[in-house]
Amino acid sequence: MSTFRTPLVVVGDALLDHDLCGRAERLAPDAPVPVVHGTRRSSRPGGAALAACLAAADGRPVTLVTALGDDPASDTLRELLAGRVHLVEVPLDGALSSKTRVLAGDRPLLRLDDGDGRARAGTGAAEATVTGAAAVLVADYGRGTADVLREALTAAAQRAPVVWDPHVRGDAPVPGVRLATPSAQEARVLARRLEEAEGDGDDAGLRGAARDARTLVQAWGVQAVAVTLGERGALLSHGETPLLVPTPAAASGDPCGAGDRFAAAAAGLLADGAFTEAAVQDAVHAATRYVAEGGARAVAAPDTAGAPAEASSDGDTTADAVRTAARVRGAGGTVVAAGGCFDLLHAGHVALLQAARRAGDCLVVCVNSDDSVRRRKGDGRPLVPVADRVRVLRALECVDAVAVFDEDTPERLLGELRPHIWTKGGDYARTRLPEQPLVESWGGQVLLLPYLDGRSTTGLARRAALTPATPAGPPQ
Structure with a gap:
């Protein structure tokens, strides 16, 4: 018997990601750079589209509200998303952003970025989807989708759990957000902008993360901030004494997309009624498993990723x-x-x-x-x-x-x-x-x-x- 899971609306900037994976066993004779041979190319949803697919793979209905255009990258992404999530589009000016990683084994050697498209405007369908959502995840990659739907997101945050995964090039979360999930590096940059004249913002490690989280909670008017710390887990703050949620085990692997896995898991759990502390703890576990299982390259194939799985009694599958x-x-x-x-x-x-x-x-x-x-x-x-x-x-x-x-x-x-x-x-x-x-x-x-x-x-x-x-x- 399947366990009901609350539908989730993901709002944000979709990307198209490519990986060129091969072997590097020698340097080029004309320059001290590795020669990658035997390459295999793969493509997958990125950015908000990856977060949406990960949430759908948990067995819940997911609607992705994002900006797409008439360019080839947008068409490819539509094909990758078909059957996995319900898509609500807003118009895109320019070409969809895509990135290509060149890897030798699991080691990234180079990244190539293309496309600088930005969301042009919201639509009535997108605004209605957001304001009527039972729960929302904002995956902000600084390309304007959250900006053109900010009024609808503000209304949603007053009546439903909203998780906001911020970007240093994006705007601040709307007031009332249940949980914001910056990385430690993002939290440091965003908090430093807010502190300006305080000047003692060089604290490192847990002390610095706790200080940054407290600053962001107070400045943004959000209920909580969870600073993700990679292999150390996450630090949850409601503005006072923080809670450290460590990873259950060391996980070696490709960390690309681990932040999306964390945010998607936390948003889904909050949608289903979990307390913030429990949601963050389970999200840390989900992100750790994600890295250990291969990261973004191990995202399930399109023909199975969107299908709700048969659930066991604890909600796992x-x-x-x-x-x-x-x-x-x-x-x-x-x-x-x-x-x-x-x-x-x-x-x-x-x-x-x-x-x-x-x-x-x-x-x-x-x-x-x-x-x-x-x-x-x-x-x-x-x-x-x-x-x-x-x-x-x-x-x-x-x-x-x-x-x-x-x-x-x-x-x-x-x-x-x-x-x-x-x-x-x-x-x-x-x-x-x-x-x-x-x-x-x-x-x-x-x-x-x-x-x-x-x-x-x-x-x-x-x-x-x-x-x-x-x-x-x-x-x-």
């Missing part, structure tokens, strides 16, 4: 886990999967999952649904509902994705994931697993991992039941 496995496999990595009920997660579970993660390049955990656990363990189980079990598992640094299956055994799910390695605890050493023939059918391997003695959910539950309850105090 099996499709997300399948995409994670596919991306790692496509990059030549080793996909590891582990399965179980994970009811009352304990040290034995954690040791097993840590060992499984070390066997490959990503770990997908397959979790029994509540009905599946009940059929296996009896009417008294699970002790912890699947939404909470999934949330705890996803918080573990060693876990890259979680998927829920409703059957008694996970063969169907494994057929979608196609892991290189399927791991189980050592207590299965004397039995042949029912899923083993399936895993071996595509060349996969079943591995047993050591299990910590004396740790079990049943034992924990039994000891908890024997512990006298603390008498309840009088009502407060």
